[in-house]
Amino acid sequence: AQSVTQLGSHVSVSEGALVLLRCNYSSSVPPYLFWYVQYPNQGLQLLLKYTSAATLVKGINGFEAEFKKSETSFHLTKPSAHMSDAAEYFCAVTPYSSASKIIFGSGTRLSIRP
Amino acid sequence: NAGVTQTPKFRVLKTGQSMTLLCAQDMNHEYMYWYRQDPGMGLRLIHYSVGEGTTAKGEVPDGYNVSRLKKQNFLLGLESAAPSQTSVYFCASWGPTSGGPWYFGPGTRLTVL
Numbered sequence: 001a002q003s004v005t006q007l008g009s010h011v012s013v014s015e016g017a018l019v020l021l022r023c024n025y026s027s028s029v030p031p032y033l034f035w036y037v038q039y040p041n042q043g044l045q046l047l048l049k050y051t052s053a054a055t056l057v058k059g060i061n062g063f064e065a066e067f068k069k070s071e072t073s074f075h076l077t078k079p080s081a082h083m084s085d086a087a088e089y090f091c092a093v094t095p096y097s098s099a100s101k102i103i104f105g106s107g108t109r110l111s112i113r114p
Numbered sequence: 115n116a117g118v119t120q121t122p123k124f125r126v127l128k129t130g131q132s133m134t135l136l137c138a139q140d141m142n143h144e145y146m147y148w149y150r151q152d153p154g155m156g157l158r159l160i161h162y163s164v165g166e167g168t169t170a171k172g173e174v175p176d177g178y179n180v181s182r183l184k185k186q187n188f189l190l191g192l193e194s195a196a197p198s199q200t201s202v203y204f205c206a207s208w209g210p211t212s213g214g215p216w217y218f219g220p221g222t223r224l225t226v227l
Contacts, residue, residue, distance in 0.1 A: 009154065034215060034216075036218075041221075042220060042221070043118075043204060043218040043219055043220045043221050044157075044204065044206075044216075044218040045218075046215040046216075049215055090156060090157070092216075101159065101162065101172070102147075102206075102208075102216055103159075104149075104156045104157040104158075105156055106154060106155060106156040107154075107156050
């Protein structure tokens with residue numbers, strides 16, 4: 001079975017500071033991993049995905065994530081936060097073998113301080 | 115190419131009323147999903163479909179029914195709405211490409227009084 005844990009339901013950083021959103025997963029089979037972003041009153045938009053190629057994945061808007069199998073982690077980072085990054089971020093997992101379901105974490109709300 | 119669309123965008127129901135939410139996708143995706151989103155709980159899978167004419171239960175199926183009569187459409191029904199079904203509902207679709215992302219609709223905000 002697959003599961004996702006996002007540490008911290010709310011993260012606040014200053015504009016220009018490093019953004020780090022944490023995601024740990026549990027999967028009995030090799031996983032695909034995703035980060036989605038949700039802006040207020042909108043649907044979910046794909047930020048980036050890991051599908052067993054490079055372990056460091058670059059996404060849109062300057063975000064990237066590193067797949068660490070030994071730590072079962074897929075943390076999302078951005079070197080310098082921008083006010084427009086304020087949103088809710090969801091980590092998600094699905095197994096290679098049967099991508100019929102995707103399991104989401106509970107989400108992390110990112111706030112940016114001026 | 116509109117992607118995934120949902121109708122309606124907003125709806126207010128009284129307890130016991132029924133309604134149907136429509137999801138449509140124009141990407142020829144086999145898989146379609148209905149999720150509900152509640153504060154602090156992320157997205158929870160209600161029902162999903164792996165192809166035309168098929169449906170399956172997800173994590174929280176009680177009180178909902180679905181139908182996939184056409185490949186491009188996935189309907190979510192509430193036969194007798196309850197206040198606990200107040201939520202934001204998202205539809206998603208996924209294509210056959212291995213590792214391809216899920217595409218989400220803009221959501222339907224439902225309030226049950």
